[in-house]
Amino acid sequence: MNAKIVSSLLILTLLATACVSEYNPVLPSDDKKILFVDGSIIENTDVLFRISQSFSLNEDTVPEESFVNNASLTIIGSNGYKSPAAINEGKGTYRIPTGALDDDVEYGIQIEYDGDTYQSALSKPLHTPEIDSISWTQPDSIGTVFFHVSTHDNTGAGTRFFMWNYTEDWEIKSVYPTAIFYRAEADTFYVDWSLPYYYCWRKNESGTFLIGSTESLRENKLVNKQLYEQGSEDDRFSELYSVIVTQRAISKDAYEYYQSIKKQNEDMDGLFTPQPSEITGNITCITEPSKKVIGYVETVKNRSQKRIFVYPEQLRRPVVYSDCDPLFLTNGKLPEPGQYAYFYKMGWRPAEIDSESYAYHGIIIPSEWALSHCTDCRDNGGTKNKPDFWPNWHW
């Protein structure tokens, strides 16, 4: 009897007991603006540095005035080298071409802004080893796809800390290849046999710091270190997917800096979260040391890159259902006046390649219609900017 009580109460207790909810209190805004500097010195590259100011927690979007456009940025070297000032391109962006970097010279940047001088700690150029491979696995059938990187450095001179970023490109297509298009302003149709909105391409860049270390390993070698994961149902894997991973060597100090930033922005949700603390980086205000700056500027000789493609037939994907049932409008008859305009306004589009059989006195009468995103890949976030390297012939 008692066991019964226990089990029935167990069920009662299977209500969610814990919960996370959004919390946006109005917080005291700190009037003190602090400077944020982003960028690194890379040999023989037109490098970009971005300088901005912090803004209040209560701002939801990036205020235009947070971009710092009136600073002067130069690259300096421990041998007395000083580059010409970088060119401001607006939005707080500074472009500066770097020449060849001397392995024995320490480089950094210097910023003059608002009467103060800021300088990054000088560092010698780091060498980045080659990426050995980018690989992926799908351990569970129709499950998540994991992407990995492998690299090693046998030279003994390289660092044991790495940072990656990646750019994804993938092809998508709409459900219906469509050659007939409605021109709303003239209430007429036209035909484009190139199927212009059938194929599209999407792009995404890594939105988080990806860092790794071989410090605790016997060799300076990473094997299949996980970079990111993606559900296999995603449209990335519907037609053709490609990713290019860029690897850069970083110093131990920089590794710890990025790790702290990452923790404080992405991992604050556990029960055992460390107290957040002030993070600064390697830039200081040399004229007024109490002024805080965030940013880490390092010098690298090179970066290494690797690209892979993933074809849909290599994966096991779940069946993705769409809401693309067609609507048969006219059945070969002439429409009522204003009928096309009305359907167009309601989000429907012609969804046919061949409508000749429905041509009536030379006028195209598309019979099969579907919702816009079923006929136009641009409605699914795609663009017609086909990457140069894309192996498929179609446009």
Added chain:
Amino acid sequence: MKRFAILCNFILLCSFYSGLNAQQIQSAPKDSIPIETLLSFVETNTPYRIYADIDSSFMVVIRDNDVPSVLLLQNALAGSPYHVSLYHNNLFILKGEALKTRLSPLLTNRAQTQGTMVENQIQTERIEKTAFANSENLIYSVGDPYRKDIPGEITLKGKVIDSKTRGPLPGVNIVLKEPHTTAVTDINGNYVIKLPSGRIQLDLSGFNIKESRRQLMVYDDETFNIEIIEDIYELDEVTIIAQRTDNVRSIQLGAEKLQIAKIKNIPAAFGEVDILRVIQSLPGVKTVGEASTGYNVRGGATDQNLILLNDGTIYNPNHLFGLFSAIGSDMVKEVVLYKSSIPAQYGGRVSSVLDITGKEANKEKFTGSAGLGLVTSQLTLEIPVIKERTSVLVSGRTTYSDWILKQLPEKSGYSNGTAGFYDMGTVISHRIDEKNTLNVYGYYSRDRFEFSANQQYAYNNLNASAKWKRVFNDKLFGTFAAGYDHYDYKNTDTMNEAAAYALSFDINQLFVKADFIYDWDKHQLNFGFKSMLYTISPGNYEPVGENSLVALNRLQKENALESALYIEDQWNITPKLSTTAGIRFSMFNALGPRDYYRYNPDMLPYESTIIDSLHANAGQVSKTYIGPEFRLSARYILADNLSAKAGFNTMRQYIHKLSNTVIMSPTDTWKLSDANIRPQKGWQAATGLYYNAPKKVWLASVEVYYKEMNDYLDYRSGARILMNPHIETDVINTEGYAYGVELSLKKEVGKLNGWASYTYSRTFLRQSDKLITRPVNNGDWYPTDYDKPHDFKLTGNYKFTQRYSCSVNIDYSTGRPATIPAGKYYNPTLNAIQVFYSDRNAHRIPDYFRTDLSFNIEPSHKLTLLTHSSISFGVYNLTGRQNVYSIYYLSENGKIQGYKLSVFGTPIPFVTYNIKF
């Protein structure tokens, strides 16, 4: 009805009606007179009718100036085989013992309900020196009643034992009301009390017993042993008071004593009686959140609390990430928390001592208990091995807790996990002889949890100890103990085959100690020593699997010896003024073998400021810290029910927990002081007023304290805590202070009982070291994570009947401080807005409020039943308030979103079923 039936029998036995009432005797007879003369005298001069059954006449002795009374008769018949019983206005004088035992409870009950001390039944019984007085109603004759010169003052001494376990009962108050004289039994149950000769009544009270009395006729210095009968009505235990020794009279400040049997009905999350949760309901004890059994005492950090289980140190008292305490309540007899006056026998932590004493098994008969709850089940067996001498208690608890994990938020990372834990304890107690007892204790707890198949965590506590108590003579008692304490954890991560690793930590501690108590007139001296040898493996990082490239990394072991010598004198200067003065010399030797660094003394330790590398050989002392700790307190009785106390303590701590989370976490490690890590030091001054309302219906107290802490370890930005071979480069010494006032009100008796407390307290830290270039909050004071100024707690119980009762918990406190972002910036590389932090603990999370309710039902409490079961059910967090555990900000999809996390955000119903046999 029953009473009437007994009465009838009683009267039938009165075969003899004394006709002596006709004789007129006006003055009291002198010295030896015939019994008949006395009876006649009493009957004539009192309203009583006397029914006597006397075989043959004998002479009785009465003293001068005695007025005719029942007492006179009773005194005169002391030592004779005759007993005096009173029923209304009838006095029965009978030989033999058949009547008294059956009659006494009934009459006693009546007497108590009337609140008078009627001598319903008067008889004296001579008691052997080795026997134990166990009746409330007998009058025990102590010494030779026929002795010529009975002294005016008599010293009575003896031992108080539990009638069930035959074990000694420490801390029992023995009180003579008029003239007011008290004694308290020591750890061996022994007491000494000075009394006037003649008829006296001693009132007995204490934590482990039902209040009772013993009636004596005292003629001489003698031994008088007392046995206290266990209360047979289970339901009388449904009082949830944290009963203390008479708080007005004890000398200690800030000591909280809890008897586990009395707290079983406090509602708890998942229906478990949880020692550490109950501790958290006491004034002056705080916690940062519900997912933690780590607690903060009077502004101290969680690692500044010493947790002792039968003398062994428990390093991780948590099960399941802190949702449960690792010590099952059924193996515990009592718990004492010292938060201010810490006796000199304890040391090694700056804030508090929690002394948990295991239960000894019943030595008379086999008993046990079992409990079935939603999350755990437990079984406790008490097995007598040799009757009255040896017994074994075994207690075990296990869980089926996976379902709780599913309730945790998806984002916490635990919801896909599995977890399990169990713990077990054993107490073997053996009475060697009258003067020697030996106890052997064992405790083991294990936790394991998996976030996924590739991430596994496990930790273990193991303690074993032996304790020998010896009575050397009337004045000197000794306790000798030795033991081994162990804690370890091992975390395995095989997510990436090439980087698969196992990280482990362990701490081992061997200790020996000796504690003595010496009674010397108005002094009680406590002295002894303790020595502990530590061995810590601070971290082992090992490869897992053939393909792992992880390099084996073992941090060098830490060894140290901590020794302490103490002496403390409790001096009852006058009946009103008592003091305790103690000193504890503690010495800490960091031992080799060990390589360590010396740093530039003018700079903070960094890898770049190392100036020398040193080596200590095995057994060689690399660093010694030595210092005295003072423990002073005094009590002055201002009025009968009112006293004032003051105390001052200093403490030293040589072991530090390394953790930069606000609560106890599964990867916390412990670090010993060494050449570069100084011991923590602290002092506390406290004073208070204590008031007991007449008959102890209400107990009220107010305590005020101020304390300071030095060399508490805080962490530098981005500190590496795990596998750090030189932690001194990642920590910073911090100083702190705390102050507060604690108001407490208790009601210990009546249908409604419980306690309420309000605390106002603050606690702050500061990084004042001049060497720090950028201290937290610019070197200003900042509130600690557990600085919760207002705190109100109420725990109450209402007994509807003996079988039904209801308990409630109310807990309110100011929200704890939290560090929130100081602002945002845009990171173009990630195309995301990110946050940065500046001042620590500048914001507060919303206030905390929770109400719990439980009902307790005892289906039957008939004594004849083989088993006694009880059911508790109730609701934790009745109002379902989503108390905020933490607030945090995440950068998601390029934007910043704030969140609040509640651990138990809905009402949680629970039920537990307990059975005793």
